[in-house]
Amino acid sequence: MSNQRKRNFQIEAFKQRVVVDPKYADKTWKILEHAIHEIYNHNASGLSFEELYRNAYNMVLHKFGEKLYTGLVTTMTFHLKEICKSIEEAQGGAFLELLNRKWNDHNKALQMIRDILMYMDRTYVPSLKKTHVHELGLHLWRDSVLHSSKVQTRLLDTLLDLVHKERTGEVIDRVLMRNVIKMFMDLGESVYQEDFEKPFLEASAEFYKVESQGFIESCDCGDYLKKAEKPLTEEVERVAHYLDAKSEAKITSVVEREMIANHVQRLVHMENSGLVNMLLNDKYEDMGRMYSLFRRVSNGLVTVRDVMTLHLREMGKQLVTDPEKSKDPVEFVQRLLDERDKYDKIINLAFSNDKTFQNALNSSFEYFLNLNTRSPEFISLFVDDKLRKGLKGVGEEDVDLILDKVMMLFRYLQEKDVFEKYYKQHLAKRLLSGKTVSDDAERNLIVKLKTECGYQFTSKLEGMFTDMKTSHDTLLGFYNSHPELSEGPTLVVQVLTTGSWPTQPTVQCNLPAEVSVLCEKFRSYYLGTHTGRRLSWQTNMGTADIKAVFGKSQRHELNVSTFQMCVLMLFNNSDRLSYKEIEQATEIPASDLKRCLQSMACVKGKNVLRKEPMSKDIGEEDSFIVNDRFTSKFYKVKIGTVVAQKETEPEKQETRQRVEEDRKPQIEAAIVRIMKSRRVLDHNNIIAEVIKQLQSRFLANPTEIKKRIESLIERDFLERDSTDRKLYRYLA
Amino acid sequence: MDRIDHLFKHYANRSSSHLIDPEGIEELCSNLEVPHTDVRILMLAWKMKAEKQGYFTLEEWRRALKAMRADTISKLKKALPELEKEVRRPSNFADFYVYAFRYCLTEEKQKSIDIETICQLLDIVLGSTFRAQVDYFVDYLKIQNDYKVINMDQWLGFYRFCNEISFPDMSNYNPELAWPLILDNFFEWMREKQA
Numbered sequence: 001m002s003n004q005r006k007r008n009f010q011i012e013a014f015k016q017r018v019v020v021d022p023k024y025a026d027k028t029w030k031i032l033e034h035a036i037h038e039i040y041n042h043n044a045s046g047l048s049f050e051e052l053y054r055n056a057y058n059m060v061l062h063k064f065g066e067k068l069y070t071g072l073v074t075t076m077t078f079h080l081k082e083i084c085k086s087i088e089e090a091q092g093g094a095f096l097e098l099l100n101r102k103w104n105d106h107n108k109a110l111q112m113i114r115d116i117l118m119y120m121d122r123t124y125v126p127s128l129k130k131t132h133v134h135e136l137g138l139h140l141w142r143d144s145v146l147h148s149s150k151v152q153t154r155l156l157d158t159l160l161d162l163v164h165k166e167r168t169g170e171v172i173d174r175v176l177m178r179n180v181i182k183m184f185m186d187l188g189e190s191v192y193q194e195d196f197e198k199p200f201l202e203a204s205a206e207f208y209k210v211e212s213q214g215f216i217e218s219c220d221c222g223d224y225l226k227k228a229e230k231p232l233t234e235e236v237e238r239v240a241h242y243l244d245a246k247s248e249a250k251i252t253s254v255v256e257r258e259m260i261a262n263h264v265q266r267l268v269h270m271e272n273s274g275l276v277n278m279l280l281n282d283k284y285e286d287m288g289r290m291y292s293l294f295r296r297v298s299n300g301l302v303t304v305r306d307v308m309t310l311h312l313r314e315m316g317k318q319l320v321t322d323p324e325k326s327k328d329p330v331e332f333v334q335r336l337l338d339e340r341d342k343y344d345k346i347i348n349l350a351f352s353n354d355k356t357f358q359n360a361l362n363s364s365f366e367y368f369l370n371l372n373t374r375s376p377e378f379i380s381l382f383v384d385d386k387l388r389k390g391l392k393g394v395g396e397e398d399v400d401l402i403l404d405k406v407m408m409l410f411r412y413l414q415e416k417d418v419f420e421k422y423y424k425q426h427l428a429k430r431l432l433s434g435k436t437v438s439d440d441a442e443r444n445l446i447v448k449l450k451t452e453c454g455y456q457f458t459s460k461l462e463g464m465f466t467d468m469k470t471s472h473d474t475l476l477g478f479y480n481s482h483p484e485l486s487e488g489p490t491l492v493v494q495v496l497t498t499g500s501w502p503t504q505p506t507v508q509c510n511l512p513a514e515v516s517v518l519c520e521k522f523r524s525y526y527l528g529t530h531t532g533r534r535l536s537w538q539t540n541m542g543t544a545d546i547k548a549v550f551g552k553s554q555r556h557e558l559n560v561s562t563f564q565m566c567v568l569m570l571f572n573n574s575d576r577l578s579y580k581e582i583e584q585a586t587e588i589p590a591s592d593l594k595r596c597l598q599s600m601a602c603v604k605g606k607n608v609l610r611k612e613p614m615s616k617d618i619g620e621e622d623s624f625i626v627n628d629r630f631t632s633k634f635y636k637v638k639i640g641t642v643v644a645q646k647e648t649e650p651e652k653q654e655t656r657q658r659v660e661e662d663r664k665p666q667i668e669a670a671i672v673r674i675m676k677s678r679r680v681l682d683h684n685n686i687i688a689e690v691i692k693q694l695q696s697r698f699l700a701n702p703t704e705i706k707k708r709i710e711s712l713i714e715r716d717f718l719e720r721d722s723t724d725r726k727l728y729r730y731l732a
Numbered sequence: 733m734d735r736i737d738h739l740f741k742h743y744a745n746r747s748s749s750h751l752i753d754p755e756g757i758e759e760l761c762s763n764l765e766v767p768h769t770d771v772r773i774l775m776l777a778w779k780m781k782a783e784k785q786g787y788f789t790l791e792e793w794r795r796a797l798k799a800m801r802a803d804t805i806s807k808l809k810k811a812l813p814e815l816e817k818e819v820r821r822p823s824n825f826a827d828f829y830v831y832a833f834r835y836c837l838t839e840e841k842q843k844s845i846d847i848e849t850i851c852q853l854l855d856i857v858l859g860s861t862f863r864a865q866v867d868y869f870v871d872y873l874k875i876q877n878d879y880k881v882i883n884m885d886q887w888l889g890f891y892r893f894c895n896e897i898s899f900p901d902m903s904n905y906n907p908e909l910a911w912p913l914i915l916d917n918f919f920e921w922m923r924e925k926q927a
Binding site for chain 1 (some may be wrong): 912913
């Protein structure tokens with residue numbers, strides 16, 4: 001047994017099997033049993049830890065672990081049943097307190113017991129795969145106390161009742177709540193969820209269902225939303241105080257469902273206080289609240305956005321199709337800009353700059369702006385107004401701002417080519433009459449258009465500016481080479497390149513001698529330096545400043561159109577002229593002549609001529625004399641300028657027709673371009689491709705595209721495939 | 733061959749240019765006992781591959797009569813029903829249909845035929861097989877204002893229409909497909925009538 005070792009001494013374990021007296025086990029167990037009793041009876045102070053530990057150790061060592069374990073279970077269960085009974089007998093508020101106290105007691109006891117039985121817990125328990133002491137204690141509590149029929153329901157009811165009280169405004173003992181609910185959590189997640197959380201959520205759902213119903217019947221939308229906000233913060237706070245953190249998400253979603261999701265439709269559509277009302281009255285706070293609440297629930301924001309879109313489209317449609325509103329184009333556009341600003345602000349302040357809302361705004365504007373076919377014209381007129389006078393005195397930054405806003409509307413236009421046509425007309429008039437408030441602003445807008453639509457869109461417009469500059473230089477050259485002309489009438493000529501300017505019919509008339517001489521001199525000068533070009537005077541577009549004397553001494557300077565000048569100059573040689581004589585002498589076309597005479601004889605304050613008879617309209621038998629009694633408080637009097645007006649119906653038809661005609665070659669060019677690269681393409685794809693290519697200028701009509709295809713087939717640019725009727729083939 | 737040439741000379745002797753001219757054709761028709769505007773004359777022209785409307789050259793004459801094995805008027809007359817059957821065979825008819833259009837292009841560089849002529853031509857060429865379609869389409873052509881002439885593409889389109897589209901319900905017609913626009917318009921017009 002002993003080895004020859006260098007150790008001093010050695011203690012060896014017994015190697016023989018020692019059979020212990022079974023009575024020994026009973027005795028030891030009795031000691032431990034008694035100890036457990038004492039512990040539960042709050043008499044633990046008299047016990048010796050070391051002795052009890054040793055006893056438990058010995059039992060396990062001598063293979064009595066099972067007896068110990070089963071004994072533990074029995075004893076503990078016995079005590080727990082006693083405890084349960086006492087809890088059951090508690091009255092009223094004392095119930096919860098007692099439960100809590102007993103739970104704490106049990107935990108303390110359990111700790112002590114486990115310390116005593118630690119050896120068993122570490123050896124016997126794992127090797128036989130039994131439940132550890134601590135856990136066992138919890139399970140026994142759960143089974144004996146918590147799940148006892150009388151305790152279980154009463155406990156839950158008490159807790160839920162307290163929550164309800166707190167929700168209705170009473171103060172409750174939160175610490176107690178916390179401790180009791182912690183008990184659930186300590187017993188295991190499934191116990192917490194099954195025994196408390198689930199019923200809690202159900203009860204909460206009921207509660208909020210009723211609450212929300214009450215509110216919705218009695219409040220308007222804004223008030224309801226305020227009321228709906230509160231429970232969200234309340235419940236989060238409640239969770240922080242006495243519930244498991246994991247319950248926060250769940251209770252929040254219950255509140256969201258009951259208070260918000262279930263009532264989304266009703267709230268949004270609430271009469272007199274719903275979303276539409278908020279939009280109309282700029283109720284930023286209410287809308288902001290609606291946004292932040294509704295974004296919590298699925299389809300919440302979708303509903304808001306859809307209602308806003310519908311409203312916008314309706315309102316926009318009414319705006320643009322109302323004949324009253326279309327009377328003044330400038331106001332029409334201003335109204336649209338104002339509406340856009342309004343909604344921009346709403347989306348910014350209340351809807352958190354949400355991109356999807358921005359998109360809804362844009363698509364709505366695009367929808368209704370194009371409902372009125374005159375929108376392109378009106379936008380051009382708006383710009384015209386701004387560039388003539390509206391931007392006078394406005395700082396550079398503000399000008400940029402206004403033009404950017406106009407560009408925003410421009411982007412919505414489907415028929416950008418119509419806008420281009422009008423813009424060209426209006427620009428031409430502005431340039432020629434010198435009536436633009438700021439050259440910089442004009443160029444600024446051209447740059448913006450170029451950025452938006454490409455070089456082609458603006459090349460002709462820029463050509464117009466170039467012509468103006470070149471004409472100025474040409475004129476200087478002319479006067480420099482003809483110094484003798486510095487005395488006598490001053491000629492100002494603008495030479496316009498035909499392709500760049502809107503097509504105008506050339507109207508001839510007989511100019512007064514002094515003027516026509518000058519014109520001829522200019523023509524020779526110009527053609528001297530530009531051979532091969534052809535000049536034609538646009539007498540219908542010019543103006544003249546004439547000095548006139550009325551009566552004996554009334555001197556005025558009259559600013560008139562070329563036609564008007566021709567008429568007036570005749571009176572230098574005759575006192576009285578008939579309509580026919582004037583017509584013959586000037587050769588001005590009848591309709592123009594009538595308008596011209598009307599503006600000089602029938603308009604108050606501008607009646608430099610007197611007409612006999614004094615009727616309102618110009619008749620072919622009328623006669624005219626100079627009005628010697630003409631007065632005006634101004635020295636300079638302007639009679640009838642060529643201002644951009646809203647087109648008359650026949651003019652509108654004509655412009656529209658020209659636009660349609662211009663579209664045909666563009667469509668054909670697109671078709672040829674596409675077919676040249678694809679070689680073979682089927683019908684539907686050609687249509688789609690063409691529309692896509694021309695999108696930035698106008699919305700191409702499939703029927704029109706078909707017509708152009710057929711025309712190209714006839715002219716042998718394309719052919720149909722012989723076997724598949726749907727295919728077209730490019731013919732090189 | 734000799735007899736064929738001899739027959740040719742009989743009808744061509746009026747014209748100085750060694751061709752059977754319109755008058756000659758008229759005489760031929762009366763000898764064949766076939767009306768001048770009958771489709772069978774057109775079929776004969778097709779068989780000849782005659783190039784100019786109203787005239788037959790010797791070569792063209794030879795081509796047809798040799799193929800039909802006819803060297804006398806009575807043989808030619810007897811061969812006409814056989815010719816008609818041959819032309820109406822689906823493999824030949826499409827070719828004949830195209831030929832009929834080209835035959836009516838009398839001017840150089842002419843690409844389209846006026847409405848009135850088209851209406852007659854449709855009746856001659858398709859009248860017996862697609863009576864209803866021809867009647868309605870001819871009505872439409874006469875009252876519409878969009879087109880004053882018809883081109884080959886539209887001519888062919890109509891033939892396809894007759895062959896593929898059930899009539900008069902036109903339930904399988906889709907104006908969004910590649911049909912010539914004139915047929916889309918015809919379709920709309922028919923729909924309005926039926927409403």
